[in-house]
Amino acid sequence: MNWFRDFLLPKSAASNTGDVDGLFMFISWLTVFFFFFNGGLIWYAVRKWRRRSNNDITPHITHDTKLEVIWSVIPLIVVMFIFFWGFRGYVRAWVVPNDALEIVVTGKKWVWEFEYPDGSRSLNDLHVPLNKPVKLVMHSEDVIHSFFVPAFRIKRDVIPGRYTELWFTATEPGIHQVYCTEYCGRGHSDMLARIFADTPEQYEVFLREGDEQVRKMPLKELGKLVYENKGCATCHSIDGTRGQGPSFKGIYGHELKDAAGKTHTVDANYIRDSILNPQAVVVAGYEPIMPTFQGLLREREILGMIEYIKSLQ
Ligand code: HEC
Ligand SMILES: [Cu+2]
16 A cells, blocks of 8 residues: 555655654545545435435434444544554654754745854755754744755744754655745745755765865856855846846946945956855945855855856856
């Protein structure tokens, strides 16, 4: 019967998904059973007691104690069984193991930021070691977001001014998708993050040097990746259309005016400063809403971004 589970649920990739899947499948099969059972009863009753002539009148029946006890007690036992099963899973899902690795998650329009125990940070890509419990301490900088990892069967709201927690132990190597499941504005559907379940060696290397993509990709491609994955795309277009921020198309080498009327030439240093210290020069006609990416982009990613913007002529 695994086809039914695979049809309804994504492949499980964490250690404590069994409680969710087992109960979910139990309830699903129970509904399938009662669909046919109740349908069959109706079909049977309609055929057996259908009106056969004009004076075939239904007798006045007020109750049937035996029947009422049966249809109350049996469902009560079934739902109590479901309750205790669910309660056991709930406790297991919320009690965090003591040795869990703690990662701080910040939700903001429209990116996920992760801070590791060593103080390093990453945007939208969360690296975790395989087979080790990980605890996420989550909060939001603006509105309510919600952190959902279907393959781990975990989901919880991420709220401004309060910490919420989630935990999991990843058991499947590879990349697992994260969604924001609380509508948080225009970029809500772009608020995608990925969890990389790394072997211990991969995780070590990640903490030291960033992920493989950052280390090996050609600069221009790396810039495109940063643009797509680190949130730039939610505010900057690459086709000339105006967004929350100016488009990147054709800006390289050109001059622009800032809010104070001063002229600047867009070159490598200007782009670097715009990324690390966006409020220093605010382009005329735009709000100073760009967050700083100080500490969030590695040197090579900034170089990549410069090459990428240069290529958009
Ligand atoms: C929340 C929206 C937002 C995000 C996300 C964002 N920016 Fe910006 N950006 C702006 C706004 C608004 C401006 C114009 C005002 C200013 O200069 O601060 C701007 C200006 C810039 C400029 C100067 C552009 C020009 O025409 O002079 C560069 C370069 C830039 N951003 C790069 C980036 C990069 C790279 C990223 C991603 C790593 C990024 N931005 C993410 C909103 C954003
Ligand atoms: Cu969100």
